Amino acid sequence: xxxxxxxxxxxxVEKSSDKFCSNHKLAKTKLQNGYELWLKAYDTLSYDDFLQxxxxxxxxxxxxxxxxxxxxxxxxxxx
Ligand SMILES: [Zn+2]
Numbered sequence: 109x110x111x112x113x114x115x116x117x118x119x120x121v122e123k124s125s126d127k128f129c130s131n132h133k134l135a136k137t138k139l140q141n142g143y144e145l146w147l148k149a150y151d152t153l154s155y156d157d158f159l160q161x162x163x164x165x166x167x168x169x170x171x172x173x174x175x176x177x178x179x180x181x182x183x184x185x186x187x
Pocket of ligand 1: 115118129
């Protein structure tokens, strides 16, 4: 077992190279798939805009996905 903790919920991660626990890792994968889908619908959409629009959907977005979206938006500089 590793002592590395999920950056979002502080649960232990499966592998020390992981940033998130298995729940949030899954949510991150869904988030990325969602972004790719949206990219097909919009001509241009930055990842940040996507995250912001997603968070604007409120309760339609699963809590785990929202966690990851907020994390990426506010704590990650992914330029
Ligand atoms: Zn987590």
